[in-house]
Amino acid sequence: MSAPKNQIAVTVEDYLKQASVRVNAALEKYLPPESEAPTDLHKAVRYSTFAGGKRLRPALALASFEACHGQSDDDVLLAACALEMTHTFSLIHDDLPCMDNDDFRRGRPTNHKVFGEAIAILAGDSLLVYAFELLAKTGRAECIVTLARALGTKGMLGGQVVDIQSEGKKVGLETVNYIHRHKTAALIEASLVLGAQLAGAEDDVIAGLGAFGNKIGLAFQIVDDVLDLEGTTEALGKDAGSDLEKGKATYPAVVGIAASKDMARQLVDEAKLELRKLPIQSGILELIADYITTRVH
């Protein structure tokens, strides 16, 4: 059997690379130049936005949109940029001295180390505001609600609070699950949902893609926890072993490395089963799901 004519065989690395190029160009277009006042704020915003992130969330939104046969590319690119800005906002605030107190991120000094805490906080705030402005340009208020719920006190920000409060404490699997489902999986789930919403998908397809996103989002965080222990500082671009040092609530800390890897693999398998129930072209989404666990296997 040959692939349908409208499918082009690509590797996942190629797909992510191409998505990244498109998203970077759009981010470049949508963010004010460094030369515009207030210049320090725009420099700080751009410093963390263009720090070499993988653009996984934007790629997932694009892939979800394409899987649902979405047509208007402009809108999904707006959403893709909004997702990356939101993710960058969360990294800047997470790295602050009163939060995770990280000096390095993606191999470079963190935002507050370069621009100071005040500008870093305001740069994070600015990215969050820009994210909603871009998403509003799609004219789709329901997409704003999707993003806001993924971020709010019962989403990413709630996860971050429990993460901080659990530091140095002995916590169980339930708490680690809460933290990572909220702090990481919620935004990855929203990436899939936004792509499907903008493609005009049916409610059950949107829900199915959301379930897929939640599972691979959790798998992604588990893999990240494992990498923190098994990776090198050079490869990670941040201090290896820092989770352990800070007493962070992680999967390896609670169930061990081997069980964490099994759990990630199982979540990806379950995620792919969710996909296969849906009447969509799921090829690239399955590849991205597999890619998440191959980072450590």
Add this chain to the structure above:
Amino acid sequence: MSAPKNQIAVTVEDYLKQASVRVNAALEKYLPPESEAPTDLHKAVRYSTFAGGKRLRPALALASFEACHGQSDDDVLLAACALEMTHTFSLIHDDLPCMDNDDFRRGRPTNHKVFGEAIAILAGDSLLVYAFELLAKTGRAECIVTLARALGTKGMLGGQVVDIQSEGKKVGLETVNYIHRHKTAALIEASLVLGAQLAGAEDDVIAGLGAFGNKIGLAFQIVDDVLDLEGTTEALGKDAGSDLEKGKATYPAVVGIAASKDMARQLVDEAKLELRKLPIQSGILELIADYITTRVH
């Protein structure tokens, strides 16, 4: 001549009080209870939201909506809550040690003094996210754009950066103008614009109300600067004279108290002229404009 039947004679104090009661009830409804997880985050969000603010921005949105004969009360209440949440977000972040380092606000310890810096930052972030979620529930994407532009790097957040960077420096009127137009006037302008947008007003009416809001917003900040010098710590609910102590860029510091008062009065007069050009019922808006300067005259 008697007033039209649908106008009820009220004092500005009554109007602000009634608006405040409606907005407080709506905020109570829209914010998660303290008992819901994560409880500390919800406590921190509510602590600053219900700290006895005047609800000026919500009242202006409601008054603008009514002046434009708006019909659907539910939507403008959503916008009013979004404005107050946004304002509260900005206060929490402004008070942080790395920003203005304020220990008291509205007569009570600031958010970070009670909940710690990490939770305070995340509570501010949460209020910003909630603001966009509520506004999205109106289904009006253009309202999201209005709020986002008022807040972004060329709005409130830009003003805050220049404010911080000007501390302890000798700056001119142009810089003080920049700071206060961005940091304070932009959100007050947006309050008027949102009310008019939700009432379905014509573009020129929306623009006229925005111009009115910008002028009274600047007047409001000038009056605040004067009160910081002339008021007592008890009456202000925060340290009197703290602007001077911190070397803040303020109107009185640049042009003196008397000229600052004149400027505020002139801005209010100009604002009222803007109103009178518009085919709207501007009674209560004029009263609110006057109220702003009577706080110091």
